[in-house]
Amino acid sequence: MKNILVTGSVGQIGSELTMELRKRYGNDNVVAGGRKTKPSEKLLNSGPFEVVDCTDIDVVNDVVRKHEIDTILHLAAILSAVAEANPQLAWDVNINGLYNVLEVAREHKCAVFVPSSIGAFGPSTPLDNTPQDTIQRPNTMYGVTKVAGELLCDYYYKRFSVDTRGVRYPGIISNETLPGGGTTDYAVEIFYEAIKNKKYTCNLGAGTFLDMMYMPDAIKAAIDLMEADPARLKHRNAFNVTAMSFDPEIIAAEIRKMIPDFTMDYDVDPVKQGIADSWPNNMDDSAAREEWGWEPEYTLPVMTKDMIEVLSKKLVQK
Ligand code: SER
Numbered sequence: 001m002k003n004i005l006v007t008g009s010v011g012q013i014g015s016e017l018t019m020e021l022r023k024r025y026g027n028d029n030v031v032a033g034g035r036k037t038k039p040s041e042k043l044l045n046s047g048p049f050e051v052v053d054c055t056d057i058d059v060v061n062d063v064v065r066k067h068e069i070d071t072i073l074h075l076a077a078i079l080s081a082v083a084e085a086n087p088q089l090a091w092d093v094n095i096n097g098l099y100n101v102l103e104v105a106r107e108h109k110c111a112v113f114v115p116s117s118i119g120a121f122g123p124s125t126p127l128d129n130t131p132q133d134t135i136q137r138p139n140t141m142y143g144v145t146k147v148a149g150e151l152l153c154d155y156y157y158k159r160f161s162v163d164t165r166g167v168r169y170p171g172i173i174s175n176e177t178l179p180g181g182g183t184t185d186y187a188v189e190i191f192y193e194a195i196k197n198k199k200y201t202c203n204l205g206a207g208t209f210l211d212m213m214y215m216p217d218a219i220k221a222a223i224d225l226m227e228a229d230p231a232r233l234k235h236r237n238a239f240n241v242t243a244m245s246f247d248p249e250i251i252a253a254e255i256r257k258m259i260p261d262f263t264m265d266y267d268v269d270p271v272k273q274g275i276a277d278s279w280p281n282n283m284d285d286s287a288a289r290e291e292w293g294w295e296p297e298y299t300l301p302v303m304t305k306d307m308i309e310v311l312s313k314k315l316v317q318k
Helices: 012-025 041-045 057-066 080-085 087-108 141-160 186-197 215-227 248-256 270-277 286-292 300-317
Strands: 004-007 030-034 049-051 071-074 111-113 128-130 167-169 171-173 199-202 210-214 244-246 263-266
Touching: 004 012, 004 057, 012 030, 012 041, 012 071, 012 215, 049 057, 057 087, 071 087, 071 215, 080 087, 080 141, 080 270, 087 111, 087 141, 111 215, 167 215, 171 186, 171 215, 186 199, 186 248, 186 300, 199 248, 210 215, 210 300, 215 286, 244 248, 244 300, 248 263, 248 300
Parallel strands: 004 030, 004 071, 030 049, 071 111, 171 210, 199 263
Antiparallel strands: 210 244
């Protein structure tokens, strides 16, 4: 990775991933690509920024050519709940956008990282200890685009030798940029509400177990996989990765260790609940561990402590 383009760099993962890549590979060597959300001052002032709408192949092509990009981390995507509300948009961004990126990568011989998701599984998948290779019949538009994306990336690797790699991210918890319209967003919102109001109304029901991960581990997963020795990779698109699995009751109890008077009630969103019920309770990520040394650092208690400390300071400053 020498000259890197991050699409979706203004989003939840992209914003922090871009800053970490700039730290490691040099500010000028990491181009932040964003579409319509206003980038933060930090992102704008620390390196190159380009307006990149992935659904326009000419724009992707021009930016890759101009900056002599050799690696694209393609983070631009529509998340699950928004995708259910607007399936046509989700198909356009998640499929046509990915196709454009892969075509440009083929032409310019770029490596490509594409995040897949726990959303690539569905109700007929074994939901406990979900294997790396198993049934993938999702019943959401988000899931359809994620499975198709995994297949497309594998196809570009086999057919055109494009160095495609990806992980199936679980819900990502972070304290900088908010997620936009996912099913796992509650696990971020709960921290903001616990700190600000000491109470939270959860839109997923008690007993809804999902895989989760703290942002530093999500960033590490992307970079470690892209740096991995290709000779060791038996899989490519996409590796199960997880760091923890909990339901709303468990995370609330963990928060209560630091904010004892925190209370939570429920107002279940049927669309999000339906999506969450079709996703794994916990994934088996042994293939990632074996093939490229994946090992998360943050457990639920360590993450919770860090989230509350960092966010408490931030929310006081505001
Ligand atoms: N966090 C994502 C979502 O909820 C899962 O990939 O849509």
